[in-house]
Amino acid sequence: QVQLVQSGAEVKKPGASVKVSCKASGYTFTGYYIHWVRQAPGQGLEWMGWINPNSGDTNFAEKFQGRVSMTRVTSISTAYVELSRLTSDDTAVYYCAAAAGVRRAGFFVHWGQGTLVTVSS
């Protein structure tokens, strides 16, 4: 069955960077876009961007431009999101999610379990 397994919780200081991984199994890794979505405590869902694991192409929300990178290593079916210059506003659960394509096929059928990132001095 399809699984997305994310790395464990992180605690970071303001100004630092964090890198979260998402390991896929049960399907062809290059066949699905990997999106990253975050959720601050008690808040709603916020889309951060996607990576096409086949081409490496990325697309980021304006809010995160210049501060986010998304990469993948196809040999181990793993995608990564890295966020730099962290502030307390970046404290959130970060989810990866898989979509079969964009637009009409852009819905998220499979999700990771979430990774809590806490930014605190």
Next chain:
Amino acid sequence: DIQMTQSPSSLSASVGDRVTITCRASQNISTYLNWYQQKPGKAPKLLIYSASSLQSGVPSRFSGSGSGTDFGLTISNLQPEDFASYYCQQTYSTHLTFGGGTKVEIK
């Protein structure tokens, strides 16, 4: 970016009730609209895609409607396991956006 406005932000209902959540887009998004359910401490779960298509395995008491800018998610015969938060999402734009969410609570 396309703004997605959900209403209400929360509602109280009883088991067996019929509830409708609305989602309005800031521009025409055709039927590029999806709905998710999220329970506390869990990842969201896809309920409806393309405005009205029921995801496999989702009970038929969930239904979606709408096109253009106005959409609805209806839960008929509300069950105890349906008390959760619900989010709409547009995939019309290459920059995806979610609605602010609706929390369905027990009356």
